[in-house]
Amino acid sequence: EPEVTQTPSHQVTQMGQEVILRCVPISNHLYFYWYRQILGQKVEFLVSFYNNEISEKSEIFDDQFSVERPDGSNFTLKIRSTKLEDSAMYFCASSEWGGTLNSPLHFGNGTRLTVT
Amino acid sequence: DQQVKQNSPSLSVQEGRISILNCDYTNSMFDYFLWYKKYPAEGPTFLISISSIKDKNEDGRFTVFLNKSAKHLSLHIVPSQPGDSAVYFCAALGSGAGSYQLTFGKGTKLSVIP
Secondary structure, three states, X not given: OOOOEEEOOEEEEXXXXXXXXXXXXXXXXXXXXXXXXXXXXXXXXEEEEEOOEEEEEOOOOOOOEEEEOOOOOOEEEEEXXXXXHHOEEEEEEEEOOOOOOXXXXXXXXXXXXXXX | OOOEEOOOOEEEEEOOOOEEEEEXXXXXOOOEEEEEEXXXXXXXXXXXXXXXXXXXXXXXXXXXXEEOOOOEEEEEEOOOOHHHOEEEEEEEEOOXXXXXXXXXXXXXXXXXXX
16 A cells, blocks of 8 residues: 655754655645644644645744655655754655545654754 | 543553543534544554544444534444554544644553453
8 A cells, every 4th residue: 555655764953953854645645744743742733735835834834844845756844943842753644635534644654853 | 722632541441342432622613533543653544534414434343423512522443452552543624614634632542452
């Protein structure tokens, strides 16, 4: 079964550094998402992306965050200047259509970001 | 602001018995509800869903019940198997037209004891 792949599985960075988290969504999917889960807390929506633009974003997704689909397969999340509180598991997801019941989100295994 | 609440952080059930996982929500604009299962070191995996126009949806051993008036849903797993041991997340979809934003609960860790 096709799956969403994320790299790296673990990223350690120093506060203030830029990081790019990478994702390869399922090939025929049109909608892409980033979620994150801070340790011990719930999975939180960050952003959704369709047709090469952001369709929704949460209040977490401030100016430090950006997303890009640089080519036909990758979907990236960039954090410009990381803070300690950005440490979390970041999940990429994709769906064939816009997340309806007939098109559930498929999640990758996540990238654990540790900011020191 | 917890719009989706799973009040039981953990649940232990004997193999072969029924597991019932509960979820409450506060936002009456939610139209769709989903259950995801998560194993350690993996991402959430879609399990089963229900539309707000239904009160029950069944898929094999998994049944989701929705009580709209009580803003409550539950996931029943019967019979429970050791491989069902995982964290189960309740999620609600959107609160407006064109919204694809899933709102998750904090999860319930299910342990099925052989």
